[in-house]
Amino acid sequence: MIPTANLPEAVIRTAAEAAAVWRRTPVHDRTAVLLRAAQIYGTRSEDLARTMAQEMGKPISQGREEIRSCIRILEYTANEADALLRGDTIASEPGSSARVALLPTGVVLGIMPWNYPHYQLIRLIAPNLLLGNGVLFKHARLCGSSALAVAEIFAAAGAPAGLVADSQFTHAQTGSAISHPAITGVSFTGGDTAGAAIARAAGGAVKKVVLELGGNDPVIVFDESRVDELARTLATARLSNAGQTCVSPKRIIVRADIMPQFVTRFSAQFLAATPGDPLLEETVLGPLATAGAGQSLREILRSAVANGIDVRGDSAELERTGRNFSPQLIVNPPRNHAVWTEELFGPVAILHSAVDVSEAISLANDSVYGLGATVYTSNVVEGERFLAELECGMISLNGPKGGSPAFPFGGVKRSGFGRELGSLGIREFANQQLIVEHHNARTDVSSGSSGRNSYGRSSSGRSSSAAPPDHMPH
Known part of the structure; x- marks a missing residue:
């Protein structure tokens, strides 16, 4: 259970007041703020x-790339505003039209890693x-300066004061914030145990929640023509951000x-990397975020060695x-050990052989997580089977998924639910409001005119076969 504590009401009240103004702000003014934030x-x-x-x-070079990703998201969201905010047109009965409009709901609480x-x-x-909501966030304690910078950037870009704000809530205050009436939705990114607690708290408060949790992503290599290339590419990918990435190629x-050739090529690049100063341009592998994270990884690996599992490296x-x-x-670890079942958040790679497509699918799906997967095969039939049977929220065939802001991000199983980014992401915290408009003019019964009015009732009062518009099943 998430503990609760008294909240600093001012930060929530300010966010709610800013969101009330922002929802009435024209879309072109909202996009202007996003574009100015991208420039900053x-x-x-x-x-x-x-x-x-x-x-x-x-590593500082990877940090620059993260900032470039942020700029791409901001620019895409602003430039595709019309498409992203476009609702749905629904077929309706003659004389009426129906559509779904995407409207803001208020203030979303983001709990971030x-x-x-x-x-x-x-x-x-x-x-x-873009939708018209405000965002109040609780960032990880490690990232206090980065959190402050985000709020400063949007303030400098022209967002109303408090619309995007670092709440600086404590852990206990976060529980109280979820149930606060001004908070209309919760987005959490982090571990699945904490995510389950957030979901329970949000459910108890009847709040929409999006969970982006852990991942133990499989990459399947069945293309014999690309062994050397893929070994190098995947070694580099697993080292990125010191392996602390939910969609990193962990298994x-x-x-x-082709396993022997792949192991040789992969090992040569992966094991040659050494941790370095993240402020140096040449550093590929930086330190882990905390010493505790390193200790947890070492304990799992010591257990693996004690159990006779093939662990290579220093x-x-x-x-x-x-x-x-x-x-x-x-x-080739056993499938009942933590090195296989848990998400290893660090520069640890798992290689496992599979004799055929069926075994590869069984191995890939053997996880409580279902975030992403990548498949490399030159066989069209194999590819179609992998696409149909792998249990994940995102899958890429014969290349990386890429980081397009148009692609919705999210998973299944214990990787969570809901999506971020793209046309699906913008709907998560929207009021998807049904609007039905009736276009036939209603006949004024008091005028004495005969015939049927637009509600299907004759002027004599006898009902026709059509139901009145408010006769809707629930």
Whole structure:
């Protein structure tokens, strides 16, 4: 259960008042704020990337790329405003029209993690500001300076005071905020245990919640013509952000006949990486966010070694302490050990062979998580089967999913529910309001005219076969 505590009412009241003004702000003025925020992100990119390196260890070159992703999201959301805000037209009976309009609901509370201090927030903020909502967020304690920078950027871009704000809630105050009447929805990104607690709290308060939780993403390599290329590409991807990415290629499933070649090529690149200073341009692998994260990983790996599992890499790493963590490779682990079942949030890669498509699907789906998956195969029939049977919210065939702001992000199973970004993401915290308009003029019965009025009732009072418009089943 999430504890509760007295809230600083001023921050919520200010956000609610700002959202009440913002919902009446013309769309072109909302998009102007998003575009100005993108410009400010561009001018502050170096400073923001440096702060991330200092706060949570992201290599500065990767921090710049995170800021570029934020800019792309803001620009896309502003430039595609008409399409994103367009509702649905629904077929209706003659004489009437029906549509669904996307309307704001109020203030969304975002509870965010540390691994992508800006990107995680922008993918919540951008669509909700376009829609007309406000966003109050609680960021991870590690990222206090980054959180402050986000609020400053939107204030400088012209958003009403308090519309986008760092709440600085404590853990206990977050529980109270979820039930506060001014909060109309909750978005949480983090671990599945905490996500379940957030969902229970939101459900008890009858609030919409979106959960983006853990991932143990599989990558299936069945294309024998690309072994060397894919080994290098996936090694680089697994090292990105020190492996602290929910959609990182954590379990790489390789067809058995090409497994030896893949292991050799992958190991040569992956295990050669060494932790470095995140402020240096040449650093590829930065430190973990916390020393505690390193300790947890080492405990799992020590257990794997004790159980005879094939763990490759610098064995001395398992006896070290601290945030720096050298890469570790695990080959063909049993499916009942934590190295397979848990999300390893660090530079640890799992390689597992599969004799055929059926075994590869069984391995890939053998997880409580279902966030993303990637498949490489030159066989069209194999590809179609993988697409049909893999249990995940996002899948890519023969290439990376990419980071397009138009692509909805989210998973199934214990990876959560709901979507962020794109046409699906903007609907999560929208009032998808049904509007039915009747176009036939109603006959004034008091005038004595005969015939039927628009409600299907004769002027004599006898009912026709048509039901009145308010006779709707529930």
